[in-house]
Amino acid sequence: AQSVSQHNHHVILSEAASLELGCNYSYGGTVNLFWYVQYPGQHLQLLLKYFSGDPLVKGIKGFEAEFIKSKFSFNLRKPSVQWSDTAEYFCAVGPGQLTFGSGTQLTVLP
Amino acid sequence: DAGVIQSPRHEVTEMGQEVTLRCKPISGHNSLFWYRQTMMRGLELLIYFNNNVPIDDSGMPEDRFSAKMPNASFSTLKIQPSEPRDSAVYFCASSPRTGGSSYNEQFFGPGTRLTVL
Numbered sequence: 001a002q003s004v005s006q007h008n009h010h011v012i013l014s015e016a017a018s019l020e021l022g023c024n025y026s027y028g029g030t031v032n033l034f035w036y037v038q039y040p041g042q043h044l045q046l047l048l049k050y051f052s053g054d055p056l057v058k059g060i061k062g063f064e065a066e067f068i069k070s071k072f073s074f075n076l077r078k079p080s081v082q083w084s085d086t087a088e089y090f091c092a093v094g095p096g097q098l099t100f101g102s103g104t105q106l107t108v109l110p
Numbered sequence: 111d112a113g114v115i116q117s118p119r120h121e122v123t124e125m126g127q128e129v130t131l132r133c134k135p136i137s138g139h140n141s142l143f144w145y146r147q148t149m150m151r152g153l154e155l156l157i158y159f160n161n162n163v164p165i166d167d168s169g170m171p172e173d174r175f176s177a178k179m180p181n182a183s184f185s186t187l188k189i190q191p192s193e194p195r196d197s198a199v200y201f202c203a204s205s206p207r208t209g210g211s212s213y214n215e216q217f218f219g220p221g222t223r224l225t226v227l
Contacts, residue, residue, distance in 0.1 A: 032214060043201060043218040044153075090153065094214045097143070097166065102152045 002027040004093045006101035013081055014109050021076040021104050023065075023091035032094035033074040035065055038103075039087045047089075050074065061085070083110045114219035116202050122225045128190040131222045134183055135204030143216060144177055144187050145201040153201075159185065192226045199223050 003026045013019060025031060035047040048059025055067040065076045074091060086108045091101040115134040123129055135142045143158040157167040159179045167177070174193070179185040189196055203216040 034215065036218075043220050044203075045218070046215060049215055092216075096214065097155065097158055098214065098216055100153050100155075 002031070002093050002099045004091050004099050004101040006089075006091055006104050008104045009102070010105045010107070012107045012109065015083055016080050017108075019076070019078040019081045019085075019106070021089055021091075021106070023074045023076065023101060024072050025074065025091075025093040026072065027093060030095070033065070033067060034092040034094070034098065035059065035063070035074075035076050036090045036092060036100075037087045038090065044090060047076070081106075081108045083108045114202055114204050114217055116200075116219040116222050118222060119220060120223045120225075122227065123192055124227050125193055126191045127226075128188065129192045129196075129224060129226075131187040131200050131202075131224070133185045133187070133202030133219060135185070135202070136217055137183070139204035139206050139217070140182070141205040141207060141214070142179060142185050143203040143205070144185070145203065146198045147201060147221075148198045156187070189224075192224075194226045197224055197226050 005024045007022050033050040036044040037047050038044045047063050048057050048065055050057045050067045058064045063078050065074055067074050088103045088105050090103045092098040114136055117132045141160050144156040146154045146156055154169055156169045157177045158165055162179045162182055175189055177187045199221045201221045202219045205214050205216045
């Protein structure tokens with residue numbers, strides 16, 4: 001069975017700060033990895049995904065994530081956050097049905 | 111494409127009443143998922159269907175919850191009788207394919223916010 005852990009429950013940053021949210025997974029086979037974002041009062045939207053190939057994945061809104069197989073990690077990064085990035089971020093792992101992490105609430109202070 | 115469609119968007123009901131939530135997946139997607147989201151428990155997978163067949167309902171909290179998918183374009187989640195602890199946002203998501211395939215990105219609907227008084 002697959003599992004995913006997000007160790008940061010709540011992150012508070014000032015605008016222009018750099019962001020890194022941790023995601024570690026557990027699965028013995030070939031994984032598919034996702035980051036979803038949920039803005040306040042909205043549904044989950046896909047930020048980026050990794051299936052194979054280049055382990056550095058670029059997504060929407062300047063986000064990127066790096067798949068490090070040896071560390072079972074898929075951390076989300078953004079060099080300079082904006083107030084509008086305030087949201088909850090979910091890491092998810094496949095294949096098959098996705099297993100979601102518990103989410104990280106990001107608050108960006110103006 | 112209109113995306114995943116859910117109705118109603120908001121539902122307020124009294125304890126003991128039956129509640130039916132509806133979902134229309136994206137055309138061509140053959141997997142459908144029902145999730146519940148609360149502050150206390152986060153995002154929980156309740157049940158998912160593949161080609162209209164329920165595959166895993168282990169997340170359904172109790173017998174008061176039931177889900178059906180009579181055809182590829184419609185699914186319902188029913189709670190009977192409803193209780194205040196069922197108050198949550200219920201999301202439906204669909205996926206092009208699953209069951210071991212690599213291409214299993216899920217597309218979420220806007221959710222139904224359920225309040226049981």
